[in-house]
Amino acid sequence: MDKISIIVPCYNEEKVLPLFYQEICKIFAGMPQVQGEFLFIDDGSRDHTLDILQSLVAQDTRCRFLSFSRNFGKEAAMYAGLQNAQGDYCVIMDADLQHPPSLLPEMYRVVRDEGYDCCAGFRQDREGEGKMRNFLSRAFYRLMDRICNLEMRDGAGDFRMMSRTMVQAILQCQEYNRYMKGLFSFVGFDTKWIPFHNTPRAAGETKWNLRSLFRYALEGIFSFSTAPITLVGVIGLVLVAAAFLFGMGLMVRGLIWAGTVNGLAVVVDVLLLLSGLQFIFLSIVGQYITKDYMENKNRPVYIVKRSGGTVKQNHA
Numbered sequence: 001m002d003k004i005s006i007i008v009p010c011y012n013e014e015k016v017l018p019l020f021y022q023e024i025c026k027i028f029a030g031m032p033q034v035q036g037e038f039l040f041i042d043d044g045s046r047d048h049t050l051d052i053l054q055s056l057v058a059q060d061t062r063c064r065f066l067s068f069s070r071n072f073g074k075e076a077a078m079y080a081g082l083q084n085a086q087g088d089y090c091v092i093m094d095a096d097l098q099h100p101p102s103l104l105p106e107m108y109r110v111v112r113d114e115g116y117d118c119c120a121g122f123r124q125d126r127e128g129e130g131k132m133r134n135f136l137s138r139a140f141y142r143l144m145d146r147i148c149n150l151e152m153r154d155g156a157g158d159f160r161m162m163s164r165t166m167v168q169a170i171l172q173c174q175e176y177n178r179y180m181k182g183l184f185s186f187v188g189f190d191t192k193w194i195p196f197h198n199t200p201r202a203a204g205e206t207k208w209n210l211r212s213l214f215r216y217a218l219e220g221i222f223s224f225s226t227a228p229i230t231l232v233g234v235i236g237l238v239l240v241a242a243a244f245l246f247g248m249g250l251m252v253r254g255l256i257w258a259g260t261v262n263g264l265a266v267v268v269d270v271l272l273l274l275s276g277l278q279f280i281f282l283s284i285v286g287q288y289i290t291k292d293y294m295e296n297k298n299r300p301v302y303i304v305k306r307s308g309g310t311v312k313q314n315h316a
């Protein structure tokens with residue numbers, strides 16, 4: 001019998017947790033062929049989330065919880081969940097029912113029968129979200145797509161069912177600054193995408209504001225891309241090229257046309273050249289630092305999906 005672990009990061013979710021538990025129970029009642037494990041991660045909530053979790057654990061042996069000493073963020077909560085889950089398949093779900101539990105049977109069918117290691121939901125629409133946030137998210141995904149060399153689908157969140165193999169691969173990435181959407185993509189494996197509609201959260205309120213989302217976006221960029229450093233180098237090259245052209249212009253004008261050279265113009269040109277060179281050198285230093293930065297993450301060099309054949313013992 002397969003075991004499915006449902007990992008639920010919870011930060012101040014007292015209003016919605018009972019509702020979530022009710023819904024998830026309904027879904028599992030319809031899947032008698034699997035065993036459920038509901039692993040709640042209380043991410044330092046300041047409301048009665050922990051009390052609710054304690055009572056859930058007391059009444060249902062499928063429930064477990066871990067409670068953090070303070071708010072460490074959703075990324076930390078997901079990591080803790082994956083580390084502690086015991087299921088053959090792991091699902092990460094928000095507590096606010098924005099990730100419809102009704103997709104679970106279909107996700108399970110996909111990972112069990114269709115040979116995928118991951119079945120992920122993506123939001124078809126962004127109804128119920130502010131225009132500004134909508135626009136910024138889209139811009140962010142386009143940017144990430146271009147600079148990160150990783151497939152990151154617009155509308156894709158953390159809601160997905162993964163096989164044990166894929167979970168182990170994600171756990172092999174032990175970096176401190178975790179950007180899960182990037183890691184999902186980094187570890188590879190085949191993912192099937194199924195669409196769902198965005199719905200407003202069932203109760204309680206969102207933990208994100210524009211500032212925290214912006215920070216999160218920067219986290220994503222700096223964890224997975226060295227493009228900003230390269231950009232500095234490109235700016236340097238442009239400046240040096242401009243200085244060169246400007247200098248040529250000055251020479252032609254001074255020597256051939258007017259017979260004199262404008263001192264101020266020469267100073268400006270030299271400044272342009274030097275600052276361009278500084279940008280280039282900064283970028284070179286940056287390239288070494290980013291190499292070291294990536295080394296420090298200690299990410300796996302490769303990830304094996306399946307292997308075949310047996311190792312022969314050498315009886316010499």
Ligand code: UDP
Nearest residue numbers: 009010011043073074077094095206207208
């Ligand atoms: N969450 C968390 N720690 C945090 C912020 C959020 O564990 O510091 C959880 C939260 O309880 C919810 C999920 O992450 O289950 C998504 O949060 P939210 O619904 O506020 O985000 P949104 O859906 O607005 O992006």
Ligand code: MG
Nearest residue numbers: 094096098201
């Ligand atoms: Mg939400």
